[in-house]
């Protein structure tokens with residue numbers, strides 16, 4: 001069995017604000033220790049079902065170099081650094097049996113979602129994929145689905161677990177904290193949270209065959225609402241961009257990966273326009 005694990009940071013046990021997720025902040029070292037703790041718990045859960053599982057972990061937060069390689073469970077390889085193809089799910093392909101998203105967060109504007117945003121808090125007001133608003137969970141589940149890989153586990157705050165259930169109610173979820181605002185939450189103790197993640201990961205791999213991959217019908221429409229018009233202006237330099245209004249740009253491509261790549265290029269262009 002091959003399992004791919006994408007890891008973000010905002011949904012990690014105990015993390016509620018940027019003091020633990022930003023490299024320049026004082027508690028960042030504590031945040032990255034908590035991050036690898038949640039990932040290793042997922043790995044232990046998978047290995048409890050299949051001790052020979054092949055595991056690939058992709059660091060998907062910020063500069064994507066948060067997980068300390070020596071602290072990751074030795075049974076997994078680690079994809080780290082950025083930019084990289086497919087971004088937060090770099091390295092996934094059709095050879096995997098299941099995907100897991102650990103430490104994920106809800107989409108921009110979510111009520112009681114810890115550090116909620118959609119890929120770039122500065123640039124993106126909303127993302128719609130084929131007309132349905134998507135956060136990073138749905139967006140990256142679509143990449144896994146393109147390769148025929150089911151998303152089987154999502155961990156993070158309560159809000160992102162509800163977002164995952166909206167993508168597919170069969171996905172196993174583990175809520176390690178419940179937000180009371182965007183920067184405050186009632187957190188389960190990290191040791192208890194890790195137990196829950198271990199159990200969730202084991203349950204998820206056992207039921208992987210009954211969870212359908214999230215396949216987005218083609219052609220694929222990524223419609224991006226930017227946070228201001230100058231960012232949309234910058235995205236218009238991409239040849240296939242269509243301007244819908246002052247802040248909205250649409251990309252329609254025949255396959256999911258090409259549409260996703262246009263989205264990433266648009267985010268990169270827009271970040272130069274601030």
Ligand SMILES: [Zn+2]
Pocket residue numbers: 008009010060061062
């Ligand atoms: Zn992140």
